[in-house]
Amino acid sequence: xxxxxxxxxxxxxxxxxTGGGSGLGRAIxxxxxxxxxxxxxxxxxxxxxxxxxxxVEAAGGKALAxxxxxxxxxxxxxxxxxxxxxxxxxxxxxxxxxxxxxxxxVADLPEEDWRTMxxxxxxxxxxxxxAEVRQMRTQPSGGAIVNIGxxxxxxxxxxxxxxxxxxxxxxxxxSRAAAAEHIRDGVRINTVSPGSSDTSMSFRPGExxxxxxxxxxxxxxxxxxxxxEEVAAxxxxxxxxxxxxxxxxDLVIDGGASA
Numbered sequence: 282x283x284x285x286x287x288x289x290x291x292x293x294x295x296x297x298x299t300g301g302g303s304g305l306g307r308a309i310x311x312x313x314x315x316x317x318x319x320x321x322x323x324x325x326x327x328x329x330x331x332x333x334x335x336x337v338e339a340a341g342g343k344a345l346a347x348x349x350x351x352x353x354x355x356x357x358x359x360x361x362x363x364x365x366x367x368x369x370x371x372x373x374x375x376x377x378x379x380x381x382x383x384x385x386x387v388a389d390l391p392e393e394d395w396r397t398m399x400x401x402x403x404x405x406x407x408x409x410x411x412a413e414v415r416q417m418r419t420q421p422s423g424g425a426i427v428n429i430g431x432x433x434x435x436x437x438x439x440x441x442x443x444x445x446x447x448x449x450x451x452x453x454x455x456s457r458a459a460a461a462e463h464i465r466d467g468v469r470i471n472t473v474s475p476g477s478s479d480t481s482m483s484f485r486p487g488e489x490x491x492x493x494x495x496x497x498x499x500x501x502x503x504x505x506x507x508x509x510e511e512v513a514a515x516x517x518x519x520x521x522x523x524x525x526x527x528x529x530x531d532l533v534i535d536g537g538a539s540a
Contacts, residue, residue, distance in 0.1 A: 288316050289316055289317040290316050290317070290517070290521045290522070290523070291313055291316045291317050291318035291372075291373065291517075291520075291521070292316070292317030292318075293317070293319075294317075294318050294319070294370070294372035294373060295318065295319045295320075295321065295364055295365075295368040295369070295370050295371055295372050295373070296310075296313040296318040296319070296320050296321070296372065296373040296374070296375065296520070297320075297321040297322075297323065297360070297361070297364050297371060297373065297374045297375065297413070298310045298313070298320065298321070298322050298323070298374075298375045298377055299323045299324065299349075299351055299374075299375070299376050299377050299378040299405075299409060300323075300324055300351075300377040300378030300379060300429075301320075301322030301323055301324055301330060301333050301346075301377070302322065302324040302326050302328075302329030302330045302332070302333055303329050303333075303480075303481075304480035304481060304482070304509065305377060305429070305475070305478060305480055305509050305512055305513070306322070306324070306333075306375075306377040306378070307322075307333045307336070307509075308509035308510060308512070308513045309375055309377060309509075309512075309513045309516050309517075310322050310333050310336075310337055310344075311333075311336055311337060311340055311513075312510070312513040312514070312516070312517055313342070313373070313517065313520075314336075314337040314338075314340040314341065314342030314344070315340050315341070315342070316517065317342070318342060318373070319342065319343045319344075319345075319367075319368040320334075320337045320342050320343070320344050320345070321344075321345045321346075321347060321360070321363070321364040321367070321368070322334060322337070322344065322345070322346050322347070323346075323347045323348070323349045323351075323360050323378075324348070324349070324378065325348065325349070325350055326348075327346070327348050330346035330347070330348065331346050333346065334346040343368070345363065345364065345367050345368070347359075347360050347363050347364075351376075351378045351401060351405030351406075351408060351409055352400040352401055352404055352405050352408070353408075354408045354411070354412070357408050357409050357411075357412040358412050360412070361412045361413060361415075361416050365416060370420055370422075371413060371416045371417060371420075371424060372417075372420075372422065372424050372425070373424060373425050373426070373427075373520045374409065374413040374417075374424065374425075374426045374427075375426075375427045375428075375429065375516055375520070376405070376406050376409045376410070376413075376426065376427070376428045376429060377429040378401060378405055378409075379401060379402045379405075379429065379449075380397060380398055380401045380402065381398075381445050381482050382394035382395075382397060382398055382444070382445065383441050383442050383445060384441045384486075385441060386440070386441065386443070387443050387444070390443075390444050394444065395444050398444055398445060398448045399448060402445075402448035402449065402451075402452065403448050403451045403452065403455070406428055406452050406455060406456075407455060410426065410428075410455070410459055410470070413426055413468075414426070414459070414463050414466065414468050417466070417467065417468045418463070418466035418467060418468055420467070422467070423466065423467025423468050423469070424467070424468050424469075425468070425469045425470075425471075425519070425520045425521075426468060426469070426470045426471075427470075427471055427472070427473055427516050427519045427520055428452050428455075428456045428470070428471075428472045428473075429452075429472070429473055429474075429475070429516075430449045430450075430452040430453045430456070430472045430473065430474035430531060431445070431446070431449035431452075431474050431475065431476075432474050432475065432476040432533050432534075432535040432538055432539045433445060433446035433449055433476075434446035434447060434448070434449040434450030434451075434452075434453070435449065435450040435453040435454075435474065435531065436474060436531075436533055436535075436539040437535075437538060437539040449474070452472065453472055453474065453531050456470055456471065456472040456529065456531070457472075457529045457531070460528050460529030461528075461529055464528050464529075469524075469525075469527070469528055470528070470529065471519040471524070471527055471528070471529065471530050471531070471532065472530070472531040472532065473512065473515050473516050473519060473531075473532050473534060474531055474532065474533045474534070474535070475507060475512045475533075475534045475535060476501070476506075476507065476533070476534065476535025476536060476538045476539070477493075477497060477501070477506045477507070477535070477536075477538070478506055478507040478508065478509055478511075478512050478534075479506050479507070479508050479509050480509060483506055493506065497536075500538075501535075501536045501537065501538050502536060502537030502538070502540060503536030503537050503538075504536070505536065506536070507534055507535065507536055511534060512534050515532055515534050519532065
């Protein structure tokens with residue numbers, strides 16, 4: 282069998298990943314690193330960000346960890362400035378930071394939970410887009426942005442997840458509009474909307490891996506959760522030159538759950 286050389290679609294480019302300290306964000310950061318990118322990871326927890334940065338460098342990439350709260354525009358402006366100061370450009374951004382408050386029907390949803398999800402999942406994406414586009418449109422090569430949505434909201438629904446779904450549907454709508462507005466600035470914007478993937482968010486309270494596996498086998502056409510590597514592969518495709526004519530799409534990765 283002929284061995285294939287490692288891909289290097291992002292050699293010399295800088296990729297920013299919010300919510301990069303764990304889970305899907307960490308998997309995306311590592312995927313960019315293995316394809317030659319300089320990787321900037323951002324989030325609110327310094328310790329987990331450093332762990333991701335160390336893993337990126339162990340994979341052969343260059344890393345920068347920046348503590349930032351995506352609900353604060355000043356933090357995002359400083360984050361983009363730090364990325365450009367360290368690596369010279371911002372070529373790719375993945376807006377992955379998000380929170381989930383689940384379990385309550387709409388009538389019983391605590392207002393604090395609603396506002397927290399709006400602040401991080403919607404306002405955080407808006408503010409990130411603003412900071413990223415403002416930088417990318419100054420660059421001759423422009424840039425690519427991938428927002429992380431969800432199959433919940435725009436594509437399907439589930440009990441106790443109406444508010445979360447509403448915030449993720451907003452991400453999808455915001456992304457489409459921003460994509461149309463900024464493609465002439467040289468900035469391509471798309472969305473990846475995962476279903477249940479192999480992260481802590483996919484577990485129900487008290488559920489074990491075996492319990493989750495049994496549930497997914499019964500409730501999802503594919504019969505399992507998506508791996509974080511599968512979702513990361515979709516993100517890298519939309520961030521790469523291979524998808525150069527893909528603008529404003531919402532790519533669902535959910536094993537057929539919303540089919």
